Amino acid sequence: xxxxxxxxxxxxxxxxxxxxxxxxxxxxxxxxxxxxxxxxxxxxxxxxxxxxxxxxxxxxxxxxxxxxxxxxxxxxxxxxxxxxxxxxxxxxxxxxxxxxxxxxxxxxxxxxxxxxxxxxxxxxxxxxxxxxxxxxxxxxxxxxxxxxxxxxxxxxxxxxxxxxxxxxxxxxxxxxxxxxxxxxxxxxxxxxxxxxxxxxxxxxxxxxxxxxxxxxxxxxxxxxxxxxxxxxxxxxxxxxxxxxxxxxxxxxxxxxxxxxxxxxxxxxxxxxxxxxxxxxxxxxxxxxxxxxxxxxxxxxxxxxxxxxxxxxxxxxxxxxxxxxxxxxxxxxxxxxxxxxxxxxxxxxxxxxxxxxxxxxxxxxxxxxxxxxxxxxxxxxxxxxxx
Numbered sequence: 001x002x003x004x005x006x007x008x009x010x011x012x013x014x015x016x017x018x019x020x021x022x023x024x025x026x027x028x029x030x031x032x033x034x035x036x037x038x039x040x041x042x043x044x045x046x047x048x049x050x051x052x053x054x055x056x057x058x059x060x061x062x063x064x065x066x067x068x069x070x071x072x073x074x075x076x077x078x079x080x081x082x083x084x085x086x087x088x089x090x091x092x093x094x095x096x097x098x099x100x101x102x103x104x105x106x107x108x109x110x111x112x113x114x115x116x117x118x119x120x121x122x123x124x125x126x127x128x129x130x131x132x133x134x135x136x137x138x139x140x141x142x143x144x145x146x147x148x149x150x151x152x153x154x155x156x157x158x159x160x161x162x163x164x165x166x167x168x169x170x171x172x173x174x175x176x177x178x179x180x181x182x183x184x185x186x187x188x189x190x191x192x193x194x195x196x197x198x199x200x201x202x203x204x205x206x207x208x209x210x211x212x213x214x215x216x217x218x219x220x221x222x223x224x225x226x227x228x229x230x231x232x233x234x235x236x237x238x239x240x241x242x243x244x245x246x247x248x249x250x251x252x253x254x255x256x257x258x259x260x261x262x263x264x265x266x267x268x269x270x271x272x273x274x275x276x277x278x279x280x281x282x283x284x285x286x287x288x289x290x291x292x293x294x295x296x297x298x299x300x301x302x303x304x305x306x307x308x309x310x311x312x313x314x315x316x317x318x319x320x321x322x323x324x325x326x327x328x329x330x331x332x333x334x335x336x337x338x339x340x341x342x343x344x345x346x347x348x349x350x351x352x353x354x355x356x357x358x359x360x361x362x363x364x365x366x367x368x369x370x371x372x373x374x375x376x377x378x379x380x381x382x383x384x385x386x
Contacts, residue, residue: 063094071099074185076137079146086153093157098150099164100189102134102182138188147192155198163189163203183215190219205232220273240270248282251300253317268299281309281336287345290316293323297330310339317345321378324360328375332368339363340371 067085072078086092137143154161165186186205193201205216216232231241241250251267271280283304290296290313301308311331313319324342331337342360362370 059090063091067091069097073101097162148196151193151196165205187215200228202229249280250284253287279307284312286315289318293326308334312341314343315345325375325378328371332371
């Protein structure tokens, strides 16, 4: 009744006789009016099914709603579906972000714990079969071929896909780490982009596997053009991000009680890899226990010192006064530095005695003298933050 009534109403009002451009504007206005409703997507779907004129007018809004951010399991069926979507002349141009979900070997430990051994073994065997099928799809080269086409078509639409790789949630069998395909899948995806002849895609990885880190480092060192962004976990709670549009390197620690010794050689490898082509002018550090200022200066700041324009140490968990003073004196030698900010995390301020400046901010063209004066002030007041 609803569809029939809509058709009859549009005939009486002459709505369908309007130019397609006006119908598109009407659909966009309808979509905005429905934005506060619990499920506006259903209305856009029904509108497309009403008649040909409204279907054509709703293409753009429908595509943005349902195809802008795609999530696909790395399997033959799902990646073929992705290729069909991105090749569609109406939907393909609106695909901007792609999440590749990797299925690990799933195993329900509760099956064994409650004695349901048979069902547990059946589930484990099925998971292994699915996992083997996915790996075969990648190993055979079919995944590479399809993804190469996907990147090429997206590039023809004027899009550079943002790639995210994550694992399917669920339990994994103990000792199955060697069967985790995330690093291999990421490597094959980046290689497919390279073979498609497009600029390196921006990518984000939600895992901290060591093999994944090696894959990313190999990719960075092999690129002549580092005009792309990425993020991945070095450790379970430590994330490194790079934003090429702002020339920014960002280091974040998400665990208050787990922030020690995070500025070693691994981070130095990323810094040096990026310096091959791309100038890093901003460094943002958040949520660390910064005990060793020399380590931070050596592995992060020193390679970047000639071009650094801004350094922010924000929401820090614990930084001794002598460490901060040392860092400020080191940054005073940066010829282009115009901004320095330091602040403590609110939940950690109680660990500091009275009289401590919770926030330091210096900005200006002559930052060297201000940093040296500030560092000397910290030492002169004998502020003990440790």
